Structure formats: structure tokens, C-alpha cells
Amino acid sequence: MSEADTVSLVLFSGTDDKLNAAAILAAGASAMGRRVNVLLQYWALDAFRADRILKDHGAAAEASAEGRAAMERQGGQHWSETFQQAKQIGEVSIHACSHSMEMLGLVMEDLDPLVDGQEGVASFFLDTSGSLTFI
Amino acid sequence: MSEADTVSLVLFSGTDDKLNAAAILAAGASAMGRRVNVLLQYWALDAFRADRILKDHGAAAEASAEGRAAMERQGGQHWSETFQQAKQIGEVSIHACSHSMEMLGLVMEDLDPLVDGQEGVASFFLDTSGSLTFI
Amino acid sequence: MSEADTVSLVLFSGTDDKLNAAAILAAGASAMGRRVNVLLQYWALDAFRADRILKDHGAAAEASAEGRAAMERQGGQHWSETFQQAKQIGEVSIHACSHSMEMLGLVMEDLDPLVDGQEGVASFFLDTSGSLTFI
Numbered sequence: 001m002s003e004a005d006t007v008s009l010v011l012f013s014g015t016d017d018k019l020n021a022a023a024i025l026a027a028g029a030s031a032m033g034r035r036v037n038v039l040l041q042y043w044a045l046d047a048f049r050a051d052r053i054l055k056d057h058g059a060a061a062e063a064s065a066e067g068r069a070a071m072e073r074q075g076g077q078h079w080s081e082t083f084q085q086a087k088q089i090g091e092v093s094i095h096a097c098s099h100s101m102e103m104l105g106l107v108m109e110d111l112d113p114l115v116d117g118q119e120g121v122a123s124f125f126l127d128t129s130g131s132l133t134f135i
Numbered sequence: 136m137s138e139a140d141t142v143s144l145v146l147f148s149g150t151d152d153k154l155n156a157a158a159i160l161a162a163g164a165s166a167m168g169r170r171v172n173v174l175l176q177y178w179a180l181d182a183f184r185a186d187r188i189l190k191d192h193g194a195a196a197e198a199s200a201e202g203r204a205a206m207e208r209q210g211g212q213h214w215s216e217t218f219q220q221a222k223q224i225g226e227v228s229i230h231a232c233s234h235s236m237e238m239l240g241l242v243m244e245d246l247d248p249l250v251d252g253q254e255g256v257a258s259f260f261l262d263t264s265g266s267l268t269f270i
Numbered sequence: 271m272s273e274a275d276t277v278s279l280v281l282f283s284g285t286d287d288k289l290n291a292a293a294i295l296a297a298g299a300s301a302m303g304r305r306v307n308v309l310l311q312y313w314a315l316d317a318f319r320a321d322r323i324l325k326d327h328g329a330a331a332e333a334s335a336e337g338r339a340a341m342e343r344q345g346g347q348h349w350s351e352t353f354q355q356a357k358q359i360g361e362v363s364i365h366a367c368s369h370s371m372e373m374l375g376l377v378m379e380d381l382d383p384l385v386d387g388q389e390g391v392a393s394f395f396l397d398t399s400g401s402l403t404f405i
Contacts, residue, residue, distance in 0.1 A: 005264070007267060010291075010295065010403075012287075012288065012291055012330075012405075013330070013332060014332060015332050017147075017177055017178075018147065021145075021147055021176050021177060021269075024232075024234060024256050025145065025256060025267075025269075027256070028255070028256030028257045028259065028260050029260050031257045031260075032257055032260040032261065034260065041291050042287055042291060042337075043287075043330065043332055043333060043334075043337060046334075046337060058332065060148070060178065060331075060332070061195075061196035061331035061332065062148060062149060062150050062178055062193065062195070062196065063177075063178060064178075064181075067177075067178060067181060067239075070238050070239050070240065071238065074237065074238040097294075099294060102344065103340050103341065103344040104337075104340050105340065120298070121294050121295060121297070121298030122298045122301045122302055124298065125298050125299050125301075125302040125304065126302065128401075129275070130401065131265065131266040131267040131268075131401040131402075132266075132277060132295075132401040132403045133145075133267045133268065133269050133401075133403065134269065134291075134295075134403050134404065134405045135147075135269045140399070142402060152282075152312055152313075153282065156280075156282055156311050156312060156404075159367075159369060159391050160280065160391060160402075160404075162391070163390070163391030163392045163394065163395050164395050166392045166395075167392055167395040167396065169395065195282075195283070195313065196330075196331035197283060197284060197285050197313055197328065197330070197331065198313060199313075199316075202312075202313060202316060202374075205373050205374050205375065206373065209372065209373040266398075266400065266401040266402040266403075267401075268280075268402045268403065268404050269404065270282075270404045
């Protein structure tokens with residue numbers, strides 16, 4: 001597997017619809033044998049706090065009442081479970097962005113165990129020779 | 136043309152400003168000889184419903200009144216026409232994400248003919264060896 | 271350095287949180303020796319107007335009151351300074367998208383000197399053989 005096969009995801013948004021979309025992409029890439037590097041920034045990092053990861057994080061501002069109802073009707077597994085599965089399937093790492101950790105006043109103990117560690121953006125780019133996706 | 140020349144776009148947002156930006160990127164990539172794979176999720180998929188594609192889908196929450204007025208003043212062609220042109224120029228495929236189809240309770244007949252079919256995320260990654268862009 | 275090392279960022283959003291995230295990614299990529307091409311569209315282009323670049327551009331709609339307070343508390347340097355540093359560190363170009371310039375009724379003199387020029391999307395793709403990131 002070449003470095004170009006790596007899928008690098010920068011998660012910025014912390015709403016359940018985007019995090020679900022992100023988790024599905026991570027699981028799909030992992031299932032196809034791609035290495036996945038995730039960096040959590042801003043509101044996505046906030047959503048990975050251990051004490052809040054399962055709470056309702058809402059949907060993007062554009063979601064209609066009908067759309068939100070469809071999300072609730074479907075239910076299905078939580079995005080954190082999908083990330084968990086993606087990790088079980090393949091090589092998926094999830095890191096908190098140091099800059100956002102500092103901004104939100106967080107330490108590693110505040111985060112869900114899904115998060116493997118924290119790193120700066122320059123360090124993240126060491127592993128990012130393929131595609132870079134911002135969600 | 137190598138696989139790395141493929142531009143893979145995951146469309147999540149369904150507002151007219153983002154769909155217009157996406158259509159312009161697809162047409163630009165297509166004009167430069169790049170193959171373009173589009174996957175429609177969530178609110179972007181909803182915007183491709185045959186009975187709504189031409190209706191007003193609003194703008195991102197951050198758009199100011201001044202910005203929205205500029206969008207209306209410019210007018211110009213609809214993003215669905217730009218996607219149509221992108222398909223005429225080059226190799227552009229548009230697929231609905233199976234997961235979102237199920238969530239929104241849609242079948243292929245509900246979608247605009249611009250949509251070539253539906254597929255799962257793992258299948259989408261079979262064709263995604265180059266860049267992956269989330270819009 | 272191969273063309274695949276280029277990081278192409280299409281900036282669409284004009285809120286301070288996303289522009290800050292974008293500036294940090296540009297600086298990180300630049301610090302790691304990657305070439306960075308930035309294309310400004312829609313509300314991100316509006317945020318680079320010379321007479322507004324330093325004003326408050328708000329945060330994404332999803333930001334909580336707590337999150338906005340954390341942004342203000344941290345303070346730190348403005349994203350325009352981070353882009354300036356990214357340019358000093360390495361090879362970073364910033365162009366305005368011609369389509370958005372026309373829509374917003376702008377000419378180059380309206381923009382901050384950080385912006386190197388304007389170009390169409392097709393021209394942008396001439397330099398975009400690696401990853402394409404939409405923010």
C-alpha cells in the first residue's frame with residue numbers, strides 16, 4: 001500500500017449529520033484497504049468529549065424539519081460506533097489538533113478513548129501525502 | 136489519464152451557493168480533462184430530487200443579506216445546467232449514496248436524470264484513488 | 271518536489287473559525303515543504319476585502335455560545351497573519367475566483383494584498399494534480 005492510498009480527514013464540524021457522513025467515509029475507505037488519518041479540530045473535537053459524545057449534536061443549519069425527522073426515523077448506529085468499526089476493520093488513527101485542544105481548554109482525559117492522541121498540524125502533514133478532505 | 140487524475144466530490148450540502156461552487160469545480164475539472172466522480176449524500180441528495188431541483192435551496196447560514204442579493208442579481212445558469220455541461224464536456228458520473236437514499240426514503244425514480252445510479256461508500260472508494268473533496 | 275505534493279485549498283466559507291482552520295492548514299503544509307494553492311470563492315472571498323479583513327466574521331452556525339467564548343478567550347493571531355506567515359515560510363499563492371469576483375462586483379483593488387491575483391476554475395485545475403480540499 002503506497003502513501004498515496006492514505007485518506008486524511010480533517011473534521012471541523014461537530015453536528016451529527018456531518019460526523020455520520022465522516023464516519024461512513026472513514027469506514028468505507030478502511031473497508032477498501034485504505035489507511036485513514038483523522039484530525040479533530042474545533043467543533044468536531046468538542047463532539048468527541050467523553051461526557052458528550054453520545055448526546056444530541058444537532059444537524060447542519062440547512063437541514064429542514066423534514067430532513068431532521070428522516071435522520072431520527074432512520075436511527076441506526078451512532079457515528080462513534082461507526083468510527084469504532086472503521087478502526088476494527090483497518091488502520092484508522094484519530095488525533096486531536098493541539099491548537100484546538102488549547103482553545104477549548106481540553107486535556108486527553110477529557111476525550112473519548114476513540115481519540116489516539118494529539119498532534120500539531122505540521123505533524124499531521126507528515127502523514128498526509130495523498131488526499132486531504134475537510135469536513 | 137491515470138487514476139490519480141480523478142476528482143472525487145462528495146456533496147453533502149444542499150444550498151444553492153455550495154451546489155453552484157461544486158458544479159463550477161466539476162465543470163472546471165472536466166474541462167481540464169479530469170474524470171469526475173460525484174457522490175450525493177444527505178441534503179445534497181435531497182436537492183437532486185426531480186420535483187425540487189429547480190426550486191430555491193437557499194444559501195449557507197453565514198451568507199449575509201448583501202451576499203444573497205449578489206447571488207440573485209448575478210442570476211446566471213442554474214447549477215443543474217452546469218453539471219449537465221460538465222457531463223457533456225467530459226467523463227462525469229453522479230451517484231446517490233445508498234445510505235442517504237434509505238434515510239430519505241428515496242428510490243431512483245425520485246431523482247433528476249442527472250443522477251446515474253446509486254452506490255455504497257465502499258464502492259465509491261473503488262474509483263477514488265486521487266483526491267477526495269467534501270462539499 | 272512533485273506536483274502531487276501540492277495542497278490545493280478552495281476556500282468557500284468566510285467565518286473566522288473556518289478561515290482560522292484553513293490558515294493553520296496552509297501554514298502547516300507550507301512548513302512541511304508543500305506548495306499551497308488557495309482559491310477564494312463566495313463568502314471567503316468577501317472576507318478578504320481590504321476594508322473588512324480584520325472585522326469580526328463570526329463563527330459557523332453550529333458554534334455554541336461556549337465555543338465562541340473559547341475562541342475569543344484564546345485570541346491569538348488573526349488568520350490573515352497566519353496566511354502571511356505561511357507565505358513567508360514557503361510557496362503559497364492565493365487567488366480570487368473570477369466567477370465570485372463578478373458575482374460580488376469586486377475588482378483586485380478591493381482585496382487585501384494577500385491575494386495575488388484572480389483566475390478561473392479551469393486555470394486553477396492546471397495546478398491541481400494532488401489533493402483538492404474544500405473549506
